[in-house]
Amino acid sequence: MARKPISQANRDHSANWGTCQTNFAIAELAKEGKINEARKQFDRLLHKDIISWTSIISAYIKCKMIREARQLFDRSPHKNVITWTAMLSGYIRTNQIHEAEKLFQQMPDKNIVSWNTMILGYTQNNRIWCAYKLFEQMPQKNVVSWNTMITALAQNGEIEEAIKLFNKMGNRDVITWTAMVTGLAKNGMVDEARKLFDTMPEKNVVSWNAMIAGYVQNSQLTEAQSLFNEMPERDIASCNNMITGYIQNGMLDNARHLFREMRERNVVSWTAMITGFAQAGENEKAIKTFARMRRAQVNPNRATYMSLLSSCGCMAGLDEGKQVHQLISKTHWHEDVYVQSALISMYEKCGQIDLAKEIFDCTKKKDVISWNGMIAAYAHHGMGLESIRLFEAMRSLGFEPDDVTYVGVLSACSHSGLVTEGLEYYDSMVETGNVLVREEHYACVVDLLGRAGRLEEAVSFILDLKNRPGACIWGALLGACSVHGDVKIGEFASKRLIEIERENAGTYMLLANIYATVGRWRAAAGVRLKMREEGLKKQPGCSWIEVKNRVNVFVVGDKSHEKAERIYSLLKGLYRHMMRAGYVPSFLPKF
Structure with missing residues (x-):
């Protein structure tokens, strides 16, 4: 049988030719993920040497079969520093940092790769100072050691320490410089990042992308655009950075134009556009873009599905949402807690609270995000008691509520009129001190008191x-005044709100409605006149319903629908029934 030639680069140092051939075959099979065939080759091998053992251990590690790799490692009569380092890297890859730590301490000999591997493991598990201590102990360091440590410090907010290390470093490469540019920008020091970028002895496309991303992160789009235009060469990441910047600054048309110009797109490019459309409320375009993405045979990621489900929920597109759910169920993302929470949100926005609960109940590994999603779902549907029961169940199982949890449960109490319970939860949150109290929590309390007609208490709460107070707090108070027709407090709240959001037409409309509710028509007309003088115009209300796979859109006063005559006839009939039942409207409807 003719021998298969082996290149010099792949040749190992096995004394036996057959062993050498098998070792090479094991390595190749491992690359292809054929671990069972690799194991058969190993088991048939009569003369196993240190390379044979290291090869099969490495093969199991590549397939993330760490337990089997460790069993072979313990059995191996031959181990060298490469074998030990391979096992160490296996633990690091699978986030078993404590096992890696124990193994590293047991190593009879360590080389520079062993040290670098353990330092990387610490940094990946946010144990930065353990990594730094090990870095200091290294008998010798190479550029990888320095780069790993500088990157970790910079990315974890220890920018001053990163700068000190950068200044100490002798031979820097382009990765070192780029890591510092990225770190400075991430820590808000974008001007310092630019100075360093300009002094770089050499730059590659990654360096340019890092500086552009830094400008985008710090909302300096003009500078990002200028640098983007200067780039000697661009890659997909360059365009993705700019598309993200455009979307963050509400420049969706610019993002769309650049996206169309791209010769090649990846999942980040497609997801950025889908997210952009979703955030702009152009949900149908988000769904159509996803359809194009699938035709381009680009696999979606977590962010893609989350944005897409958000669009389905916002447009109450239950059929579209179910189709997306079917796609997710065929991928590994169906077990992702973020995607499951997005599914819960989508179903509850489509009015399918039972399906949302079904997703929640089927979630195997529930975390705070899962509980938050379901608590918020009940809150949106005014099911306050169910929301409270879930909140208590969450705590009884040992989950610690976070700020989002409390927003959900306070909102649930507000929508269900559970004032006493809501105030108790708020007091509990403040007293424990474990949760950062945000403006949304204050707004929930104001809404809670306001809906109950306790407007004076709401005002006292705000002033204390x-x-x-921000716009959402004053907005909650003004909304409550509109419900209860309280002119005095309404005027007070609207004044504060206009100081913060002068161009918000909704504030003027709410105040006008308060005046109209109590019969002060001249004052209401005066507010509307003020709106015209300020050039403000409230967007007309819009709603839609899907019937037989067709979305029917309705705007206030709109009679363009083909069945408008029948629809308005039905509305008039409903209005007559409501009047006979004792309903007194704030405004006379215009049919």
């Missing part, structure tokens, strides 16, 4: 706040 240490921080200056």
